[in-house]
Amino acid sequence: MSKSITIEGREIPLDKEGYLRNLDDWSPAVAEYMATSEDIDLTEAHWEVLRLLQDFYRQFELSPAMRPLVKYVGQQLGADKGRSIYLMQLFPPSPARVASKIAGLPKPTNCL
Amino acid sequence: MSQVTLVIFRRSPYGSSLAREGLEAVLAAAAMDQTPDVLFMGDGVFQLMSGQAPQQIEQKSLYRNLQALPMFGVERIHVCRQSLEVRGIHKDTLALPGMELELARDAGALISRYRHVLSF
Numbered sequence: 001m002s003k004s005i006t007i008e009g010r011e012i013p014l015d016k017e018g019y020l021r022n023l024d025d026w027s028p029a030v031a032e033y034m035a036t037s038e039d040i041d042l043t044e045a046h047w048e049v050l051r052l053l054q055d056f057y058r059q060f061e062l063s064p065a066m067r068p069l070v071k072y073v074g075q076q077l078g079a080d081k082g083r084s085i086y087l088m089q090l091f092p093p094s095p096a097r098v099a100s101k102i103a104g105l106p107k108p109t110n111c112l
Numbered sequence: 113m114s115q116v117t118l119v120i121f122r123r124s125p126y127g128s129s130l131a132r133e134g135l136e137a138v139l140a141a142a143a144m145d146q147t148p149d150v151l152f153m154g155d156g157v158f159q160l161m162s163g164q165a166p167q168q169i170e171q172k173s174l175y176r177n178l179q180a181l182p183m184f185g186v187e188r189i190h191v192c193r194q195s196l197e198v199r200g201i202h203k204d205t206l207a208l209p210g211m212e213l214e215l216a217r218d219a220g221a222l223i224s225r226y227r228h229v230l231s232f
Contacts, residue, residue, distance in 0.1 A: 060180035061172045065143035068183035109136060 007033055019100075019107050026104030034102040038091075042102075046090055052076055053103040063100045063108040117141070117148035118226040121156035125174040126166060131159050134232030135177055142184035149226070150181075153192035153219050156232075157199065160191065160206040160213075182210040192219040 004013045007029050013021040018037065020026060031050060035042045042050075056064055056072055064072060066084065074082020087095035096108050119138050123130045141148050152160055164175045181189070189208070193215040196203060206213060216222045223229055 056180075056183075059176070060183070061176045062139075062180055064180070064183060065139070067143055067145075067185065068180065071183050071185075109139070 005033060017101075017107060020104050023104055023106075030104060031102050034104075038098050038102065040091065040098070040102070046102075048077065049073060049087065049090060049099055050103045053099055053105060057103075057105050063105045064096060065108045066094075066096045069096050069099070116226065117146065117228040117230065118223060119148045119150045120223070120229060120231045121150065121152045121159055122154040122231060124155040125159045125164060126169065126171060127155075130232045131156070131174055132177075134230070135174065137230060137232070138181070138186065139184055142186060147185040148230070149188075149190065150186060151190040151192065151216065151219065151222060153195045153216075155195075157191060157195045157201060157206070160189075160208060161201070162205075162207065179208060179210070181208075186211075188212040188214055190214050190216045190219075190222060192216050194219070 003016070004011050006012070008027065010025070012025045012030065015021055018034070020030070032042060035046070040046065052073060053064070053069070055076075056069075066087075070082055070084050070087065072082075073087065080086070084095070087099070091098040091102075100106070100108055119134055121131060121134050125131045138148060138150060159174055159178065162175060164173055166173050181187075187210070189211055191203070191206065191213055196215075203213065203215060
């Protein structure tokens with residue numbers, strides 16, 4: 001099953017769960033579209049986490065599940081943000097899955 | 113015995129999919145709060161070497177993936193000393209940031225301490 005979205009005049013293929021097929025297709029406009037489909041209004045607090053997720057992916061070449069995401073955010077943004085409740089408020093109902101999608105990363109493989 | 117599960121990596125990083133499957137098993141278990149201990153032995157020690165260039169065979173870097181282990185709660189790995197010696201690999205060339213590397217003199221004794229052993 002294939003679908004695609006058209007953003008800024010580009011046709012962007014998605015997989016059946018709505019993740020980007022090609023990570024290079026990501027742009028802030030794509031993130032806005034993905035966020036809208038998850039009923040999320042992106043604020044600076046969201047962008048901060050999204051950028052961090054992309055850093056994580058560049059560093060380790062994988063998408064983090066919840067626990068490593070919490071740990072990484074805690075290390076990079078401070079302990080008050082490195083808590084699951086904070087990430088749950090930003091990216092309900094499943095921060096690792098939802099934020100990975102908006103950041104243009106693959107679904108966390110170990111997200112069972 | 114604080115841990116009940118040991119995951120053993122025995123194969124070279126890209127010769128088969130076993131190295132990747134093993135890592136996925138560790139990450140999945142860790143995400144479920146069942147972080148296992150890990151042991152690299154045999155050709156598995158090659159997984160710990162930097163300078164892997166998997167782009168040429170369109171694979172992701174296993175070495176980079178392994179560096180995510182501390183994020184998943186695996187901060188110490190066991191490495192079979194004899195496996196390094198017979199391959200002429202010096203411990204200091206196996207630098208994994210954020211991870212403590214413990215040489216196992218007697219891999220058999222180490223393995224026997226665990227109730228469950230997964231071998232990849």
